[in-house]
Structures are given as structure tokens and as C-alpha cells.
Amino acid sequence: MPPRCKFTREEIVRAALELTREEGASAVTARALGERLGASSRPIFSLFQSMQEVQQQVLAAADELYQQYIRQDMAAGQYPPYKASGMAYIRFAREERELFKLLFMRDRQGEPLRPGREMEAILPVIMKNTGLSREEAERFHLEMWVFVHGIASMLATSYLDWEMETVSDVLTDAYMGLKARFCERAGQ
């Protein structure tokens, strides 16, 4: 029988994820990945059809890590739930620049426009906090999301360099400002 498998799919994906974190997605070549595993590139192709399949798994693993950020900041209770989700998105961008670029700055041309995964879960919270209708709350969330993504992507590319405390203040500005604007419009 064979010598025991040196690696599992999970180990290879983990190594590829680390390589991505440290040097970016473009650094994950078959040779570099093999080298990091202390092996040739051959074992990769016994467990995966192609490097593209590895990249897909890296994407999934990066998303899983992002979900951890969300869960963690939601559970911490440092901020109210809606703000916490935005702060987690930004913290992920700050601390995992390459993974953020991979997940949220890649070109989505061709992919269907997803309505923002947690939209459904978070809409009631916004409606409660602001008193807006479902439709208005949806637009409010979209505008807040744009703002949050702006900060996050600028941090990920070193376009900006803000501490999380500054981020928190700025997010409050945007939230309070937009909320007043939306409520005023809804009121009249």
C-alpha cells in the first residue's frame, strides 16, 4: 500500500490561505505552495484538480475567517449590533488586507448582484432604530454600507491609515448624519 498521504486537502488550503495573507493571492503558485509545504507541487495535484480549485477553497476559507470577525465583534457587545457588523468588516480589512482584497475588492463583472448577505437579518434592527419603512431602511443600509466599504477598502490599500477609534467616531458621524437626513425626509 502507499506511504501515508503527506497532506490533506485542509492542510494544503490552510497553507495557501497563509500564503495569500502574507503575500497576496498572486503569490499562490503551485511551486510556492509546494515549497511552503516542504514538498514538490505534485501532492497538490493529487488532491486538487487544478490550482483554480485550490483558489476556490482559499476564497471559502477567507470567507469563513471573515464570518469569525463578524461573530466575534457582534458577541463582544462593545458596539450595538448594527455598528458592530460594520466595525468587523473594517477591522477585517485592516488586519487581513490581502484577504479583504480577495473577498471584497475583486471584480464581480458577470456575477449576479447579491443583495448583501445579511441584509435580511439586519433590516429589522435598522427599522427599529430609525423608525424608517422597510424600503427607506434598505436604502439607508445601502448608503451606510457604501461608507463602510469606502473606509475598509481605503485601509486595505493604505490609501488611509486610521486607528479603530477614529473609525468608530467617523462611523458615528455617518450614521447620525444619515439617520437625521432620512428621518427628516420620511417625516415630511
Next chain:
Amino acid sequence: MPPRCKFTREEIVRAALELTREEGASAVTARALGERLGASSRPIFSLFQSMQEVQQQVLAAADELYQQYIRQDMAAGQYPPYKASGMAYIRFAREERELFKLLFMRDRQGEPLRPGREMEAILPVIMKNTGLSREEAERFHLEMWVFVHGIASMLATSYLDWEMETVSDVLTDAYMGLKARFCERAGQ
């Protein structure tokens, strides 16, 4: 003496710029560029030290095109000057996705944080419009800039699909909301 030069540096840069616009920066290889010029890759290297030098010129040309967007929207008078500069940035992202990515979504790690080229020119306008102090206006502009960049980068990556009219409305929301927030804080 030699046969007349088939190409100038300008022609090559123009071809490289078009290639970038259509297929992205990574598509600009020496071979592809030569092919587009109806030639081999050799002439490129008689006029440029390396492909990297070509890329630098493409960057400069892209920036020049962006400046045209700014000048055009500022001169059109459809929006007040401050809004026009934001709208131009976003319109550039919509109409020249690849060039926008090249100019404004590349990693700036290592590069010094530029204070936003037109900051100096635009700050007095903001101070006049809002009555804020210089310091407050600077932060106001930064937050608006984050918002504008958020919209632009999401349009450039098809993360979002907004008409310019929607963009205009959303920008007004952000401006009015933030302005109220800042003025309120400055007032008390």
C-alpha cells in the same frame, strides 16, 4: 540612415492605455502590446527601458484622462463645484473601470500618504459652504471623500450598479447629513 521610426513613445503609450482600458493592466504584456501595434515587441524596447517604464507612462496618461473628467464636470456647471469633483471621480470609475482600478485601487503600501491633491484648492469652498473651521472642514472633506470613494470603487468592481442620477441623490444625502452633523457639533 534608418527607415523612419514606425512608432513614437506617445503612440506606444496610447496603445498601452487602450489595452489597459479594455482588458486591464495585467493584459499589457510586451507581446500583446506589440501585436496591437501591428509589430513585434522589439520596437517597445528601443523606445523604453522596460515594460515597467511603459506602465509608469500609462499611469501618467490615465491620470491625465482623469484630470479631464474633473475639468469637464467642473466646467459643465451641472453641479456646484464641490459636488462636481465627486461626481467626476465617480463617473470616471463608472466609465473607465480599469483605469480607475489602476489609479485609485492599487496598493499604496510604502508610498507616502498624499493629502489628496486638490485638498488645498477645495477647502475654502467647504469652509464657505458650511461655516466650519479649517480643521473641521478638513475632516468633513475626508469623510465625504471616503463616501465618494466607496461608491466609485463599488461601481468599478460591479459590486454595485447605480445610474449617475442615483449617485447624485445619494451624494446629496451624505453631504446634507454630514453637514448637519458637523455644524451641530461645531455649534454647541
Next chain:
DNA sequence: GATATTGCATAACGTTTGTTTTATAAACGG
């Protein structure tokens, strides 16, 4: 028209990419 000059095409260099082939070494059944 001959000649000298020089930009360009051709072809190839050395790398690096993803992937595949080949031979080796290890594990297990007998």
C-alpha cells in the same frame, strides 16, 4: 547609383507559470 546608418522582425534567451510524466520509496497482504 553606391554606401553607410539604423529601426525593426525574427528568433531565441532565461524565467516562471500550471500541469504531467517517471521513477522511487514506503506500506501492506501474503
Next chain:
DNA sequence: CCGTTTATAAAACAAACGTTATGCAATATC
């Protein structure tokens, strides 16, 4: 302990990359 099986390492493969050496050919000058 041997033979089969099989995952692995090493090397080779084809393609694509930036770049360069060589030689042709076109033009300006005489």
C-alpha cells in the same frame, strides 16, 4: 520477506513572460 500498490519527489513539459542578439532592409547622404 517479497511483490504489489500507490503517494510522493524530481524532473520534464508546454506555454507565456520580459528581454536581447542578430541580421535584414530601408533611407539619407554622397
